[in-house]
Amino acid sequence: MLAALAGLAVTLSVGSARADEAVERGKYLVALMGCNDCHTPGYFFGKPDMAHMLSGSEVAFEIPGMGAFAGPNLTPDKETGLGDWTNEQIVTALQTGERPDGRMLAPAMPWRSFAQLTPDDAMAIVLYLKTLPAVSNEVPGPFGPGDVVPTFISRILPPGQMVADPQ
Numbered sequence: 001m002l003a004a005l006a007g008l009a010v011t012l013s014v015g016s017a018r019a020d021e022a023v024e025r026g027k028y029l030v031a032l033m034g035c036n037d038c039h040t041p042g043y044f045f046g047k048p049d050m051a052h053m054l055s056g057s058e059v060a061f062e063i064p065g066m067g068a069f070a071g072p073n074l075t076p077d078k079e080t081g082l083g084d085w086t087n088e089q090i091v092t093a094l095q096t097g098e099r100p101d102g103r104m105l106a107p108a109m110p111w112r113s114f115a116q117l118t119p120d121d122a123m124a125i126v127l128y129l130k131t132l133p134a135v136s137n138e139v140p141g142p143f144g145p146g147d148v149v150p151t152f153i154s155r156i157l158p159p160g161q162m163v164a165d166p167q
Contacts, residue, residue, distance in 0.1 A: 019127065022120070026128025029121055030054075038071035038108065041137070044154065054132060055081070056139035059152040061108045068143040068153055069106030077134040090129065091122045106142065 030036070035054060042049040044059040056073035063069070073081035082090060089100045097104050097111035105111060117125070140151045157163070 022124040023128050023131055025121065026124035026126070029117075029125050030128055033114070035074065039074050044152070052135050052137065054129070055135035055137040058139075059154055060141050060143065060149060061106065062149075062153050062155045063107055064156060064158055065145060066107065067145055067147065068141060068149050069108065070139045070141050070151060072139050073135065073137050074129055075132045075135045075137075076130050077136050080136050080138045081134060082129060083134060087123065087126045087130075090126045094122060094125065 036048060037043055038057055038061075039054045040048045040050070041052050041055060041058055043057065054074040055077075057071040060068040060070040075081040076083040078084050085093075085100060093099055093105060093111070095111060095115045095117060097109060099105065114122075140149070143149050
């Protein structure tokens with residue numbers, strides 16, 4: 001599959017109308033798949049900061065026994081985003097949950113569903129992400145169980161646990 005993706009990337013990188021169509025398809029898929037939900041600042045507060053779209057969230061998901069994970073920066077920023085990732089590395093993370101460093105993405109990332117994307121659609125998403133403005137936004141985490149977390153948390157509580165009282 002990676003060979004097919006590499007071939008598609010070469011075909012699409014020549015600046016053709018087909019490349020523009022692929023980017024538009026990627027934009028559509030990113031919107032449909034709800035990527036903004038977890039990867040855009042302000043989204044969980046009802047005020048998404050679209051000037052920094054997909055640059056990472058300030059809210060982390062806590063998963064009991066695993067830790068807390070914030071949606072990372074998906075822009076092509078080289079220091080805080082996907083700027084140093086290859087097309088194939090992005091597709092692999094999107095469809096298998098494995099990052100280039102071998103770590104698995106947080107369980108909240110629905111890569112199992114995204115594994116069903118066609119090679120063309122997966123590459124269209126990559127090409128779209130690479131057209132975004134690079135935004136420098138260091139997302140905190142991941143955090144292990146017991147770590148003090150300097151950001152907002154969305155909690156998943158096991159049955160029988162009490163919801164926190166407002167203060």
